[in-house]
Amino acid sequence: MTYYTPGPVPLYGPDFTDDPNAVYVRLRQYGPVAPVEIAPGVTAHLVTDYRAALDLLKDTETWSKDPRVWQETLPPDCQILPMMKWRPNAMFNDGEAHQRYRSVITDSFSRIEPHHLRRQVATAADQLISEFAAAGEADLVGQYARPLPLVLFNALMGMPAHYGPRLVTALTGLFESADTEVANKGDMDFEQYVTELITLKAQQRGNDLTSWIMDHPAALGPEELVNQIGIAMAGGNEPTTNLISNALSRMLSNPDYYSTLTNGALTARDAINDVLRNEPPLANFSAHFARRSVSFHGTWIHANQPVLVSYHAANTAPDGLPAHSVRSGGGAHLAWAAGPHACPVKQPALLIATAAIERLTSHLCDLELAVPRRRLTWRPGPFHRALAELPARFTPVCADGAGTTPGTRPSSSPPPEAIPTPKPPVGFATAPRKTPSSAP
Numbered sequence: 001m002t003y004y005t006p007g008p009v010p011l012y013g014p015d016f017t018d019d020p021n022a023v024y025v026r027l028r029q030y031g032p033v034a035p036v037e038i039a040p041g042v043t044a045h046l047v048t049d050y051r052a053a054l055d056l057l058k059d060t061e062t063w064s065k066d067p068r069v070w071q072e073t074l075p076p077d078c079q080i081l082p083m084m085k086w087r088p089n090a091m092f093n094d095g096e097a098h099q100r101y102r103s104v105i106t107d108s109f110s111r112i113e114p115h116h117l118r119r120q121v122a123t124a125a126d127q128l129i130s131e132f133a134a135a136g137e138a139d140l141v142g143q144y145a146r147p148l149p150l151v152l153f154n155a156l157m158g159m160p161a162h163y164g165p166r167l168v169t170a171l172t173g174l175f176e177s178a179d180t181e182v183a184n185k186g187d188m189d190f191e192q193y194v195t196e197l198i199t200l201k202a203q204q205r206g207n208d209l210t211s212w213i214m215d216h217p218a219a220l221g222p223e224e225l226v227n228q229i230g231i232a233m234a235g236g237n238e239p240t241t242n243l244i245s246n247a248l249s250r251m252l253s254n255p256d257y258y259s260t261l262t263n264g265a266l267t268a269r270d271a272i273n274d275v276l277r278n279e280p281p282l283a284n285f286s287a288h289f290a291r292r293s294v295s296f297h298g299t300w301i302h303a304n305q306p307v308l309v310s311y312h313a314a315n316t317a318p319d320g321l322p323a324h325s326v327r328s329g330g331g332a333h334l335a336w337a338a339g340p341h342a343c344p345v346k347q348p349a350l351l352i353a354t355a356a357i358e359r360l361t362s363h364l365c366d367l368e369l370a371v372p373r374r375r376l377t378w379r380p381g382p383f384h385r386a387l388a389e390l391p392a393r394f395t396p397v398c399a400d401g402a403g404t405t406p407g408t409r410p411s412s413s414p415p416p417e418a419i420p421t422p423k424p425p426v427g428f429a430t431a432p433r434k435t436p437s438s439a440p
Contacts, residue, residue, distance in 0.1 A: 008035040008043045011284060011382035018378070020283065020385065024048060024313040033299040033307070038382045039080045044306040045299065046284060048313035050334065052297045056288055056309060057339035062296075063288040064094050065341060069304040070289055082187035083383060084287055084306070089227040090344070098340065100218050104228055105344045108212040112156070117348060118355050124151040125359035133363070136396035137370065139389045140360075145245035148356050149237045157233065158208030159197050166193055167237070194230045236345065242281030242386045243353045247271040249390055250279075251357070253373035268357040272350065276315075276335035283312040283385040286337050311335050312385060364394040 009027055010016060016023050027034035032049035047053045056063060068086045086092045090101035128147055132138040150167050154160070170189035197210055205211040213220070213229055220228055251257035251271045275281070286309040290301045301307060315333040336343040343349070361367060369376075370391035377388040 008037045010037045011046070012037070012039060012380060014380075016382070017380045020312060021316065024310065024316065027310075027313060028317070031299065032297040033301075036308075036382075038306075038308070039078065042074065042078065042080060044287075044308055045301060046313070047297075047307060047309045048317065049297065050314040050317055050332075053309045053311075053314045053334055054338055055297070056307065057286060057334075057337060057341070060094065060340060062291060062294055063307070064291050065092050065098070065288060066094060067092060067287060067289055067306065070306055077184060079184070080382070082184060087227040087231070088221075088224045089231045091231055091341070101224070101228060102340075102344055104213055104216045104218050104220065105232055107216060108209050108232075109345045109348055111212055112209075112348065114347075114351060117351055120152055120155055121148075121352055121355040122359055124148050124155070125356055126363075127151065129360065129363055133397040137391070137393045140248055140392050141241070141245045141387050141390045144360060145248065145356070145390070146241045148244065149240040149352065152352065153233055153236055156208060157197060157210045157229070158201060158206045159210075163193065163196075167233075190230065190234065191226065194226050194233065197229065198225060232345075235343075236349070238384065238386075239281040240349055240352055242384055243272060243275060243349070244356050245387045245390050246275045246279050246281060246385065247353065247357060248360070248367075248392075249369070249373055249376060249387060250274055251361075252367055252369045252392060268354050268361070269350075271357070272353055277333040278316055279385050280311045280315060280333070280335035281385060282335070282383060284308050284310045285383050286311075286341065309334065309337070311337070363397070367392050367394045 009023060011023070027036070027046060027048050032052035033045050033047055036044055036046045038044050047056055066086060067084055071081060071085050074081060088097075088101070090098055090105055093101060125144075125148060128144050128151065132143050138144065151161065154163060154167070166189065170186045170193055198214070201208070201210045201214060205215070209232065210229060213232070214225060247268070248271075251268070257266050257271055288307050288309075289304050290296075290307070291303065293303045294301050296307070311334045315335065336346050370393050376390065379386040379388045
């Protein structure tokens, strides 16, 4: 079957940022595969159908992950190259090379004990919560969801904590890809960060991911080492930030999730599953390139043309269930991709996000959004679904003691008798709550 495709649809700009679902509705009119622009003048195809996405992700005979022929057609300063250009790592290689790189990631992360990782998340969370707990309000993106994975991965990688702000700036520029100068600077800053990390570990190994990757039997060369550590850190930070903040935004705007903060049926894991299906943190990626010209689900794809998978569109394609319904177990989704290039560290990522949300909501049990969710702002970019900020308010907690009863909840909350007394962070006691202003 041939579908009519009058022209590529931009995956950038305010229309896509503000309402990607409306754009996906338009894209589905083209069939399972739609023409898109991922940057001005840079075209690609986007798979919006679940079955077609699985066919692409699992077919290594037809599709390659190597973009080198395609990237030669782009100017060297193209803003999406930092996210899509070839690198010697697990993401952009096939066959034995991919298996070798992937084994470094899976073997190294498998050495992290889950209980140890949970303790490290708790330590990072408590450190961040202590910095805003007394204020009674916070931006849960800028003050929690974004710095938490950075604090955590700095520790896991064996990097001094003061490098964290550099990592925030670099990764933000790398993923947004909305400005050529910012994207390329982010790419260079991130590579410099990783280079300094390797230099530090070359002088003295430690009980950390960097040392394990450096000493892995795959014996990575210098360029391979930089890129393998780079993909581990980039893949562990930005998507985790978005997973935490997107889940929190849903929990704090949906009364069904009040249980997550107190004693009902839904949990933080339910919120995470909801996000993975309906608002995946990495919305469009998994770039593949046809090894030869091919007809794919009714669309002719020329050799070496980029074809991306929209996890967001594929996950949310009409299936007869109510839109944005909360599903036990989350329902089938492609947020972790599929096939040989599926996310190699799914379980650690889930543990980090779940533990981070549980730690925050147990300490600040009456969290609420400071603005309606429909008024939240999102960061631009074709690849991610990422909140710019998440303003929230709560009963202030100050460093006067530990274990005291929190202040009174807002009148819109469930009855007090249904609310158990949580334990504030060690070393903190609740302070009088500021009178909240009405949300716009």
